[in-house]
Amino acid sequence: MKNCSVLVVEDEVAIRDMLRMALEIADLRCIEADNILDAHAIIVDRRPDIVLLDWMLPGGSGIELLRRLKRDKLTEELPVIMLTAKTSEDNVIQGLEVGADDYITKPFAPRELIARIRALLRRSGAMPSSERIEAGELVLDMSSHRVFIAGELLAMGPTEFKLLSFFMAHPERAYTRSQLLDQVWGGNVYVEERTVDVHIRRLRKALQNDMGDCSHFIQTVRGTGYRFSPPGI
Amino acid sequence: MKNCSVLVVEDEVAIRDMLRMALEIADLRCIEADNILDAHAIIVDRRPDIVLLDWMLPGGSGIELLRRLKRDKLTEELPVIMLTAKTSEDNVIQGLEVGADDYITKPFAPRELIARIRALLRRSGAMPSSERIEAGELVLDMSSHRVFIAGELLAMGPTEFKLLSFFMAHPERAYTRSQLLDQVWGGNVYVEERTVDVHIRRLRKALQNDMGDCSHFIQTVRGTGYRFSPPGI
DNA sequence: GCGAGGCATGACAATTCTGTGACAAAGTGA
DNA sequence: TCACTTTGTCACAGAATTGTCATGCCTCGC
Structure with a gap:
């Protein structure tokens, strides 16, 4: 303790x-x-x-x-x-x-x-910092539903937020598009797998601002899907 | 209580x-x-x-x-x-x-x-320890059931007051419409979720007067609900 | 070097979500 | 009862989000 x-x-x-x-x-x-x-x-x-x-x-x-x-x-x-x-x-x-x-x-x-x-x-002691996930400069706060880079607020859509939450909760692991559709969109929807690519693109764009660029945290795994891999591990 | x-x-x-x-x-x-x-x-x-x-x-x-x-x-x-x-x-x-x-x-x-x-x-922290909650220019007094901006009294209905009390007691946290209905209206009522939107609108309108405008303290969390987030954090 | 497949990117229309004003019903107090 | 306030719902407009597609770039195997 x-x-x-x-x-x-x-x-x-x-x-x-x-x-x-x-x-x-x-x-x-x-x-x-x-x-x-x-x-x-x-x-x-x-x-x-x-x-x-x-x-x-x-x-x-x-x-x-x-x-x-x-x-x-x-x-x-x-x-x-x-x-x-x-x-x-x-x-x-x-x-x-x-x-x-x-x-x-x-x-x-x-x-x-x-x-x-x-x-x-x-x-x-646990009160102030509750549901926060951090990865380098990137901070995601589940309770307030917000994401920051170096303290500055990022803007992104609901799907991008869900996608990022999932990635940050499961870093260093590659997921197929189909797995991401299951986990982020929910199993019972029919959408093209390519849709994932587009949202990855949007998320990457959202992860850049004046204070820094975390878009490279999301890596493409060719032939498979994507992986969230923050530096320093 | x-x-x-x-x-x-x-x-x-x-x-x-x-x-x-x-x-x-x-x-x-x-x-x-x-x-x-x-x-x-x-x-x-x-x-x-x-x-x-x-x-x-x-x-x-x-x-x-x-x-x-x-x-x-x-x-x-x-x-x-x-x-x-x-x-x-x-x-x-x-x-x-x-x-x-x-x-x-x-x-x-x-x-x-x-x-x-x-x-x-x-x-x-679920229960405000004091009868008085402040957020920037905004002051809510539980005991007298009144709200002020920069010392000037605001007019609002009972539901708006309850909604604001709840928000001010739980700042920086996103709530769904359903959670707000539970917390503010009480669990056993049936009202449309969109009703929350209308009361948010009324509350935002009530949070403006000659002395200042605190309506932006209440932020929309698209796809989810709303969040009370006073400036300066 | 050269295709072929996989991925990134920008555009776009359909869909979904939220803001807003209006209104009738219900409640309140004189 | 009557004026007045409050409340829940609705319809519509505007805005944001989403899924899809066409296009072009990149990478890999040959």
């Missing part, structure tokens, strides 16, 4: 020891605090990737810290897992409402905790 | 009934499926905001569905909560590893479930 840091806010030494060990095994960096003031300073200062927060702490509860983080608009980015002995349904709901992303009750299973940390890191 | 849709994948009718009621109270739209094939089709087609997934289902386990979603790169955006009677630590870990964001064991407390759904929607 990436170099992720976990802030553990917990005053019981035994639990901190246990967590430190579990996090080390999971290849996560552990930062520790035993009160909410230190915790707040660390969050502002060192920006951990995730926080494990006990409810009952000396000098102020974890819920207070959550409220303060929420007020400072820090929770939107920062995932928080409550890890506490307060097990009542009302407690759980309160914790989640105030801004926690998950709520685990003590005693807890270390491996499950790690799995939940990973799930949350995945969710919070 | 915003107009969020929850896909419930569960074969026990009693639990589905209970969930339907709980979701209705929480102001969440409920879509139901009792097998993984239907569930997959619904996810691809109607793009629910979150999925509640049982483990044991007729015709294939929930874990299989998760694996398939992961392979299709759909889980990165789609939050999934496992909701199952399989309570062992290994099950929990397996579920989370395969891509679930949370794991709740039956029997469960409905209010806690709702709180966890809300926490996850908040994290995944």
Whole structure:
């Protein structure tokens, strides 16, 4: 896993020891605090990737810290897992409402905790870059249905977009015209195989602009069909 | 709460009934499926905001569905909560590893479930964390139900407002007419897809006044639908 | 070097898709 | 009830896309 840091806010030494060990095994960096003031300073200062927060702490509860983080608009980015002995349904709901992303009750299973940390890191880290395929200067964004070369938007028709999506999802592999018709046009249409050539031509033309030329990514395989082969592999 | 849709994948009718009621109270739209094939089709087609997934289902386990979603790169955006009677630590870990964001064991407390759904929607970005969304000169205020360009109030109908809210909460992403009908009109209405075009037209017209013109924020994605894309990204 | 087949290219008409104004039905509030 | 707003549908025009074809270039085998 990436170099992720976990802030553990917990005053019981035994639990901190246990967590430190579990996090080390999971290849996560552990930062520790035993009160909410230190915790707040660390969050502002060192920006951990995730926080494990006990409810009952000396000098102020974890819920207070959550409220303060929420007020400072820090929770939107920062995932928080409550890890506490307060097990009542009302407690759980309160914790989640105030801004926690998950709520685990003590005693807890270390491996499950790690799995939940990973799930949350995945969710919070995976958000910005979602369905993007990149090939050199060429970037295709499925969700927004757009293609860029070096950040500049390209214009192309729906069929060209579908064709390029298919190619970029299956690079370095030659496809016959018939296979492309199946995959891109859908199996139940009757069109000439030569039609593929024309759309390849249009796609190649679309892959050129002032910022660069990616038209050579699409290579002709004589006697067979075409292949998408970006440089640098 | 915003107009969020929850896909419930569960074969026990009693639990589905209970969930339907709980979701209705929480102001969440409920879509139901009792097998993984239907569930997959619904996810691809109607793009629910979150999925509640049982483990044991007729015709294939929930874990299989998760694996398939992961392979299709759909889980990165789609939050999934496992909701199952399989309570062992290994099950929990397996579920989370395969891509679930949370794991709740039956029997469960409905209010806690709702709180966890809300926490996850908040994290995944489906729910705007603030009551106020801004995009360039354009400002939408959820609580007062008003829209401004450069401080000047815009006039628009309820449907246009809902459409704009949805777009502003999900910028930079192309939606089909069918998805917009699901998300903005609500799943259970029958209206022509072209109706969306007309409301897009009305919304675009409403987004112009003396102070500025934001109508170009709404872009046509030919062959697909529309996308909200404010400048400056 | 020379055909023959395979591919690239530009043009074009048919088709499909979207923008737009109009209109009647349904809903709202006084 | 009446004026007014909102909503869904339709028809038409304009624009973009698509499939096909004719032509010319390129490559390969001989």
